Structures are given as C-alpha cells and as structure tokens.
Amino acid sequence: MLQSGPATAGPSAQWEHSAHLIDFVKDIVEERRKTVPGDSATMASLRRFVRTAEAQKGFPTSVISKFTGPKQEEDVILPPVEATTAVIRWARDHAQIGTMRWISRILPLEKFAKICQKLYFPTGDHDQVDLVVGNGYLSYMFSEHANLSGLQEHKDYGHCCRSNLRNALLRLPLLLKPCMETIAALTIGAASAIESSQAAMAWSFISAASSLCITLRYHRGPASDDPHGVPQADQERLFWTLYAIDKALSLRLGRLSNICDSEVLLPIDQCEIREAKLGRIQGQIYEQLHSPQTPNNATNDKQRNSAVQVLAEATRDLIRQTNAEISNIRLVYLKAELVCQSSVLTWILHAAPGQRDATHSSSDECVAAARSVFQFHAEFLGMARFLKNDPFLIQRYMNWALLNIPFVPFNILLTRTLQQVDDANIARREGFTNSLQLKTDLGQGITHPHSLYKLLCRAAQCYIDEHTQSRTYDPTLTENDVAEFGEFEFRHMGGDGHTTPGWFDLYNTDQYLDPWMNEGSMIR
Numbered sequence: 001m002l003q004s005g006p007a008t009a010g011p012s013a014q015w016e017h018s019a020h021l022i023d024f025v026k027d028i029v030e031e032r033r034k035t036v037p038g039d040s041a042t043m044a045s046l047r048r049f050v051r052t053a054e055a056q057k058g059f060p061t062s063v064i065s066k067f068t069g070p071k072q073e074e075d076v077i078l079p080p081v082e083a084t085t086a087v088i089r090w091a092r093d094h095a096q097i098g099t100m101r102w103i104s105r106i107l108p109l110e111k112f113a114k115i116c117q118k119l120y121f122p123t124g125d126h127d128q129v130d131l132v133v134g135n136g137y138l139s140y141m142f143s144e145h146a147n148l149s150g151l152q153e154h155k156d157y158g159h160c161c162r163s164n165l166r167n168a169l170l171r172l173p174l175l176l177k178p179c180m181e182t183i184a185a186l187t188i189g190a191a192s193a194i195e196s197s198q199a200a201m202a203w204s205f206i207s208a209a210s211s212l213c214i215t216l217r218y219h220r221g222p223a224s225d226d227p228h229g230v231p232q233a234d235q236e237r238l239f240w241t242l243y244a245i246d247k248a249l250s251l252r253l254g255r256l257s258n259i260c261d262s263e264v265l266l267p268i269d270q271c272e273i274r275e276a277k278l279g280r281i282q283g284q285i286y287e288q289l290h291s292p293q294t295p296n297n298a299t300n301d302k303q304r305n306s307a308v309q310v311l312a313e314a315t316r317d318l319i320r321q322t323n324a325e326i327s328n329i330r331l332v333y334l335k336a337e338l339v340c341q342s343s344v345l346t347w348i349l350h351a352a353p354g355q356r357d358a359t360h361s362s363s364d365e366c367v368a369a370a371r372s373v374f375q376f377h378a379e380f381l382g383m384a385r386f387l388k389n390d391p392f393l394i395q396r397y398m399n400w401a402l403l404n405i406p407f408v409p410f411n412i413l414l415t416r417t418l419q420q421v422d423d424a425n426i427a428r429r430e431g432f433t434n435s436l437q438l439k440t441d442l443g444q445g446i447t448h449p450h451s452l453y454k455l456l457c458r459a460a461q462c463y464i465d466e467h468t469q470s471r472t473y474d475p476t477l478t479e480n481d482v483a484e485f486g487e488f489e490f491r492h493m494g495g496d497g498h499t500t501p502g503w504f505d506l507y508n509t510d511q512y513l514d515p516w517m518n519e520g521s522m523i524r
Contacts, residue, residue: 014056015197015447018406019254022053025452028459042458049446049455056200056447076131076164079138079157081120087141087154088113098333099144103137105237105273107184112137115181129176129185131168135161136188143392158392165192169205178212180230180238186212187242194245195399203249209242210258219243221265236266240276247279248404251286274318278341281314282405285344289351301353308352315345332393335380339401342373347408362412370409374428377401381435398436402449410453414460421464433457 029046078084091100092109100109107115112133119134142158145151169189176182186209193202213219218239243259250257261283268280288307319341322334349366362370380401384394410432417425436450444451 014052014445015403015449016056016199017053017403017447017452018199018252020252020406020408021411022050024411025053025456026050028456032459040462042455042462045446045455046459049452052446076135076167077160078119078135078164079142079160083142083154083157084116084120084138087138087145088116090145091141096330097144098330099140101330102241103140105241106187107133107137107180107238108234128168128171128173129181132165132172132185132188133181135164135168136185136192139165147393155392162192162392166196169193176208176212178215180216180234183209183212183216183218183238183242187238187245190242190245190249194249194404195396197399197403199249199252199404202245203253203255206242206246206249207258210246213239213242214259214263219259219264219266221267236271237273239266240271240273240279244273244275244279247283247286251282251290252404252406254286254290256291257283257286274321274337274341278315278318278344281311281318281344281348284311285347285351289348304351304353308348311348312345315341315348319345332380332383335376335383336397336401338376339373339380340405342369342376343401343405343407343409346370346373346412347406350408350412362416367412367416370412371425371428373409374413374432377432377435398449402436410456414456418460418463429453429457429460 025046029043029050032043092113094100095104095109103109103112115130115134116138118130139158139161142154142161146154146158165188169192172185172189176186186205189205190202190209193199193205216235218235243264246258249255261280268277271277284307288311289304319338322337322341325334346366346369349369350362352363352366380397384397410429413425413429416422417429433450433453436448436453446452
C-alpha cells in the first residue's frame with residue numbers, strides 16, 4: 001500500500017478534481033437516472049461526489065478558516081541550523097536530481113540559500129515572501145534527501161517547513177512588489193496548492209504570478225530591461241516554469257489561460273524545459289479542441305483533425321525525448337513525466353473527429369495510449385518502493401500526474417470495457433484503483449481518488465452484470481445495442497476517436513504485461 005501524508009490522510013481531506021472528470025461522473029449519474037429508476041448505493045455515492053466536487057470549485061475559504069499558525073514571524077519554528085546547512089550543501093552537490101532541477105528554475109539555488117540565511121540570521125525584518133520562498137525551498141530539499149536517505153528526522157523537517165509555507169502563504173498581502181522573489185513565492189504557492197489538491201487556490205496564486213511576470217515583461221525576451229538586474233536566463237526559466245503550471249491549471253479547470261501565447265516572444269523551441277512545451281500543448285488543446293468557442297461539427301472536422309495530428313506528434317516527440325533521457329538518479333521522475341505526457345496524448349487522440357458511427361468508440365490508437373499510461377503508473381509505483389514510499393513524493397505524484405492533468409486514460413478504458421467487456425482492461429482498471437489506496441488512511445472522503453475510482457469501477461461492473469445475459473444469448477448485437485454500451489463516453493472531451501498511424505511505433509499493446517495482472521497491486 002502507499003503511505004499517505006498528513007495533508008491527505010483522513011476522511012475530512014478534500015481532493016479537487018478536474019472539471020472534465022466531474023462532467024464524466026455527471027454523465028454516468030444522469031444516464032443511469034434516465035434508464036433505471038431509483039438510486040443504488042453506488043449511484044447515490046457518485047451523486048454525492050458530484051455535489052461535493054461542485055462545491056469545491058470556488059476559492060477554498062475553509063482552508064483559511066482553519067489557519068492556526070503562529071501570530072508573529074519570529075515564532076516560526078525552523079529546522080536546526082546545522083541540518084539546514086547540511087541539506088543546502090547536499091542540494092548543491094546533487095543539482096541534477098529532479099526536485100533540484102525543478103526548484104532551481106524558480107530561483108537559482110544560490111539565491112534560495114541566501115534567503116534561507118536571512119531567515120536564520122536576520123539583520124532586519126524579513127517579509128512573508130522570504131518565509132514562503134525559504135520554507136518552500138527547504139521543504140523540497142529535506143523531503144528529497146529523506147527519499148534517498150530514509151532519515152525520519154528529515155521527513156519531519158520537511159513537514160515542518162511545509163506547515164510554515166502554508167501559513168506564510170495565507171498571510172501574503174493583497175498588493176505585492178513586482179520582483180523576481182515575489183513571482184517565485186507565488187509560483188511556489190501554486191505548486192504547494194496543487195500538491196495539497198487545492199486547484200482553485202493554485203489558480204489564484206498562478207494568476208497573480210502571471211500578472212507580475214507580464215508586468216515585468218519576462219515573456220518578451222532579451223529586449224526586456226529588468227530594473228533589478230535579474231539575468232535573462234533566470235527570467236526565462238522562471239517564466240517557463242509558471243507558464244507550464246498556468247496552462248495545466250487552465251485545462252484542468254476549464255478556464256482561459258492567464259498568458260496569451262501570441263504575446264509571448266520567447267522562443268519555445270529554444271526552451272529546454274519539457275514541462276513548458278507540454279504546457280504549450282495543453283494550452284492548444286484548450287484553445288483548439290476543448291474551448292467553448294471551438295466549434296464541434298462536421299464542417300470543422302478537417303481543422304480539428306489537423307490540430308490533433310500536430311499536437312499528437314508534438315507530444316510523441318516529448319515522450320521520445322523523455323525515454324531517451326535514461327538516468328538512474330532521475331528515473332522515478334522521468335516515469336512520472338511519461339505518465340503526464342502520455343495522458344495528454346490520450347486526451348488529444350480521443351478528441352480526433354471520427355466517423356460518427358453508432359458505437360462512439362475510442363480508436364485502438366487512443367486505447368493503446370491509455371494502456372501505456374497505466375504501465376508507466378505501475379512502473380513509477382514500483383520505484384516508490386526504493387524511495388521508502390515517501391508520503392510527500394506519493395502525494396506530489398498523485399496531485400501532479402493524476403489530478404492536475406485530467407486522468408483521461410481511466411475514462412477511456414472504462415468506456416472500452418463497457419463496450420467490449422475486455423478482461424485485460426478490467427484488470428488494469430481494478431489494479432490502478434487499488435494502487436491508489438493509502439496505507440495510513442483510516443477513512444477516505446468521497447473525493448479521494450481511490451474512493452472515486454472504486455465507485456466508478458462498481459458502476460461499470462453493475463452495468464456489465466446487467467447486460468451479460470443479453471450479450472451471452474445474442475452475440476450478434478445491432479449497432480444500437482453496441483451504442484448502448486457507449487453511454488458512459490467522455491463526451492465533454494469532444495470527438496469520437498480517430499485512428500492515426502504512428503502510435504504503435506511507440507507503444508505496442510502486446511508488449512506490455514501489466515504487473516497488476518500478475519501480482520498484488522498495492523505498494524507495501
């Protein structure tokens with residue numbers, strides 16, 4: 001089993017899901033209501049999930065009402081200075097580890113270290129921005145070191161710094177000085193909110209960060225003249241990091257991005273940050289395939305199909321780059337990247353216009369992409385054993401890879417299972433669901449991913465059981481019969497599925513023997 005951290009444990013914890021998944025569950029509930037009178041326990045629970053998820057769409061004021069942090073900055077408890085000094089030195093010597101690479105894009109490690117020095121040895125007043133940046137940096141460093149060393153005290157220090165970070169974020173003033181440190185603090189705030197499954201709060205932070213970035217013209221390229229003397233390379237890394245978060249949240253929440261691509265003069269082709277390139281793709285998915293302004297009719301099929309081809313190939317290119325970067329020290333992070341990238345590819349392929357036949361089926365190519373995501377997920381969890389099943393690592397992974405990028409692959413395989421009653425897909429689906437069960441959770445709220453996907457599996461199994469007899473005695477189903485098995489189709493993504501050559505060059509479904517189909521599914 002996975003181990004859960006304090007931020008996600010217990011029945012009261014709330015996980016914010018994407019607008020697309022909420023719509024998918026709504027479809028299931030509504031279709032069931034139309035065809036079967038009454039409400040089973042499973043459907044009643046799914047209906048309760050929808051109500052709870054809908055109520056979470058606003059800013060999570062409950063988080064603020066539960067604020068219990070210290071009243072004065074000097075009361076903030078920091079890890080021992082000796083431990084902090086040691087972990088900063090360790091971070092400098094291991095700059096290629098995934099977390100260090102990511103955090104150094106927000107601010108250079110040396111600048112982080114100076115801010116931490118201000119917190120421990122203040123020569124004057126340090127503001128909330130310093131508290132956010134310093135504690136955010138230390139929380140990642142201690143947790144990353146604990147992943148590799150297994151030191152419990154470093155896990156505790158990481159949790160302490162995350163608590164300080166959350167408290168400092170809630171004290172940030174409404175008006176903030178436009179500078180690199182402020183943008184960094186807001187970006188860290190957005191990342192922290194995502195990792196706590198608070199998408200609405202993350203959107204507030206990244207919107208403010210994007211506004212300040214545009215004010216300072218970080219998106220305009222070398223012509224920018226920064227009054228604070230920030231090196232151009234540092235500006236660009238920070239911009240692309242928050243850009244990636246903004247585009248992902250935009251797609252997750254179904255909102256227009258804060259950053260207009262036509263106004264960005266920095267060349268994306270020269271950007272070495274794959275997350276930024278994936279963010280550009282996610283932004284184009286929203287604009288070209290999912291935006292309410294995007295027509296979804298026969299006259300637009302040609303343009304839509306062209307967009308799918310371009311976006312799918314761009315995503316495949318990112319997957320190839322990630323596969324080529326084989327590094328033992330970063331392998332677990334690369335697997336998480338592949339989960340994200342392949343999930344986006346599944347989304348794109350499903351949005352392709354099809355023949356609009358009665359089955360509403362996803363293409364074989366799309367299903368193959370979905371299956372590959374489950375394989376990468378299983379491989380990531382296998383590596384989590386080596387990293388001591390660190391709760392913070394698992395929490396970060398679930399929120400970034402399975403929630404921040406809407407987990408379309410599950411919906412695809414669930415729909416395919418209803419249409420074809422595929423035992424292999426059932427095993428993948430059930431194995432994935434079981435893998436999300438957290439070891440230390442005594443009770444799980446209705447929005448917990450394990451609880452939700454378990455309910456969806458039950459709903460699908462009930463549907464299959466109800467239709468088994470007709471399928472058994474009438475193997476030659478008509479088109480209308482087959483269409484009935486597609487009623488849970490993820491319509492809010494658009495498209496019917498369209499087969500495009502090329503996917504099997506990357507992933508052949510026959511080459512995978514899912515670990516879940518051969519052994520226990522939960523990390524122990």
